[in-house]
Amino acid sequence: MNSLPLRSVYLGGRWTAPRAVGTIAVENPATGQVVAEVPDCGSEDVWYAVDAARSALPDWSTTGPAQRIAALSALRDALTKSQEELARTVTREMGSPITFSRRVQVGLPVRVLDGFIDALSAATAEERIGHSLVVREPVGVVAAITPWNYPLHQTVAKVGAAIAAGCTLVLKPSELAPLSAYALAELIDGIGLPPGVFNLVPGRGKTAGAALAGDDGVDLVSFTGSLEAGRRIAAAAAPTVKRTCLELGGKSATLVLSDADLEKAVEDGVRSALHNAGQTCSARTRLLVPRHRLDEALDVVHSVVAAHVPGDPEDPACLLGPLVSAQQRERVLGHLARAAADGARRVTGPDPAARPLHAGHFVAPSVWTDVNPSSALAREEIFGPVLAVMAFDDDEDAVSLANQSQYGLAATVWSADTDRAVSVARRLRVGQVDINDAGFNAAAPFGGYKQSGIGRELGRHGIQEFQEVKSLQLPR
Template identity: 80%
Template sequence: MYSLPLRSVFIGGRWVAPRATGTIAVENPATQHQIAEVPDCDSADVWHAVDAARSALPGWSATGPAERGAALTALREALLEHQEGLARTVTREMGSPITFARRVQTGLPVKVLDGFIDELAAATAQERIGHSLVVREPIGVAAAITPWNYPLHQAVAKIGAALAAGCTLVLKPSELAPLSAYALTRIIEGIGLPPGVFNLVPGRGSTTGAALAADDGVDVVSFTGSLEAGRKIGAAAAQSVKRTCLELGGKSATVVLSDADLATAVEDGVHSALHNAGQTCSARTRLLVPRHRLDEALDVARAVVAAYVPGDPEDPACLLGPLASAQQRERVLAHLELAARSGARQVAGPGRPERLPHLGHYVAPSIWTGVSPSSPLALEEIFGPVLAVMAFGDDEEAVSLANHSDYGLAATVWSADTDRALSVARRLQVGQVDINDAKFNAAAPFGGFRQSGVGRELGRHGIQEFQEVKSLQLPA
């Protein structure tokens, strides 16, 4: 893996000293030891990076699909070459178990780039509508503000789409997990993009991220993070009426219909809720099962959760690592205390306290039932290893329960009858629905309804978030 110049920022094709003097300590959440320190950039660094991106925009926006596709292909190959080092970096900076980091944290970005490469020609193609020629053009300079839970994947999803569209960009990674962004920047440096096409400025969301969102030199902001932060980003961007793409979270459901293979469906639902310690925006943290099969479902869920023993995320056998920060741990524990006071019943976890490692921001996995549909446990994104199991009587009630949320990101519907599952899926107010064991499609649009955000990522639709549409009326 490349050495990382952690005291520098990457602007205009060079590693340079930041103009800000502050720094941010990076902690390994499994050991609570500081492992690095990165710059805490300010508005002067943001202005410098945006200016570099704007200077590079005429040249990069004039390139064609072939040149952009070649850059994405080079990035894809470099990610594969450095996949193990990247996986270890993600594990150390945010606690994702190494096996999951290899398979998803670093494997998914490669598939995301495949989707962009395959869809690039279609995403940039012109079309004829009557006597008008409709063309797509790069929107301009993009600000990419990424989260800590999937730090590499989210960076690649935004960078790949922006580059494919012909935009230049500035990346601001989460202050909790900036090291994979530094590693990615080293890789991007090696593929030979023109200076200024890609820039990196680390820092806090409240300062660096806010400055990026408000900068008049930025034309589009792509943000993934919390609902609260997304509202602030949207408000700042609105001052200059710049486009925003906001992916803000969810409270997704696994819907197990009465004719489904219950054991398989429940096992899948538990895994979805607990992988990455529940720190996934599309995690299906509500499991909806037929009322007459509730006890059976709880038995299956208990058996599955028993394998999720908190442990060292660098151990390949580990399924459950720490939460990413002390603040996140305290937030999850507060939710669990509230759930107990609200009358919900804990039916699995946390087990004996001594099973938790002595160091690290660990929370034992837990399963709850007797959850009121109007309670915080059923409505709020907890972002921890917590699953609410809820019962329904018929398909109509299942749909009503699944839609009883301010979010609308994802869902899964299980049924032995695909047509029945599709009928339910069409009534769910979410951005993507898996039918039974359907696999994630990294080329299909990803995003949500309502407070899950605005816009779509991945594939053709993700590229088009970074484009403007122009109509050219031709003479008869």
């Protein structure tokens, strides 16, 4: 990490000095220490980056599947060779436990690239409809604005899709966790992409991000982050009527039906709520269990939470690291104070506000029951290690509870009867549902209903979000 060109921006295929004079301090959230500084770019650096991307577009947009697959394959191989270094970078910049960083923060992006490689030819294929030839073309210049919670994965999901579609792009990583984006840029610099296909401009969301979203040289904005920030991005993009792909918040649920393996289902639900310290948009932060098995479920919850002791994220045994920032810690604690005031009952875990370590932005896990379905704890995205356990009477009640949210990102349904689980899953207003312990599919479409966003990422569907569709009516 010390060798990364952190005081530079990556424009037109080379590292160069930014126009911005200010810098942003990057903090290790486990220690509170500043570990790096990156440029605090604004509209001028954004303009040069967009210009570089537009200049590269005519040539890159006309490449065929073979050249794009070769570029993605080279990037996948480079990521694979650098996995350990990348995992440690993510852990230091945003606090994921190192074991989780190796397996998910870095392991998942490799699988995402495999999904793009496998899907690229089908995603770009032409189609005949009667006397029309339907072709898919790159949308143009993409602004990729990425979050801090999965900084490498979300970046690769956007960069990989843009390259696969034949687009050029400008990446603006989160100011809280930009270091893995710099590491990725170094890898991209080494695989020989034509200058200007990929550009990196760090900066704050309200300055660099807003400038990108509003730039009339950008054809599509792909943003992952909070609902509030997504609304601002959409507003900034609206005057130029550019397309937006928004992956926003979630308040996902685990539904444990009456015939499910309760212990296995509850263990899975608790782990989902707590991994990455709860800083996951698709985290299943509501655990819905049959009313007559609530006490049994809470016993299982206690045993799982007991293993999630906040600790040093660089320790391979650590399961729960810090939150990303002091601001995020205070936000989560504010939610918990409100939950208590609203009548919810905390049933496990030490005082969340007690600092387990002398420094860092740690919050102990907490589980709550007696949760009013209309309360903030049941409806709002907290983004911390917090779980609401709620009881239901039958499948109809479980579906109703799960759908009582402005969000619609993900869910899991547990049942001994797969057909029953699928029937319930079809009634959930969410973008993806796991049945029992089904694993994440990095090639399947990812995205949400309602205010969880617009569009889909990953695999063929993710590539096609970055394409325009054109009909050529041929002579009959």
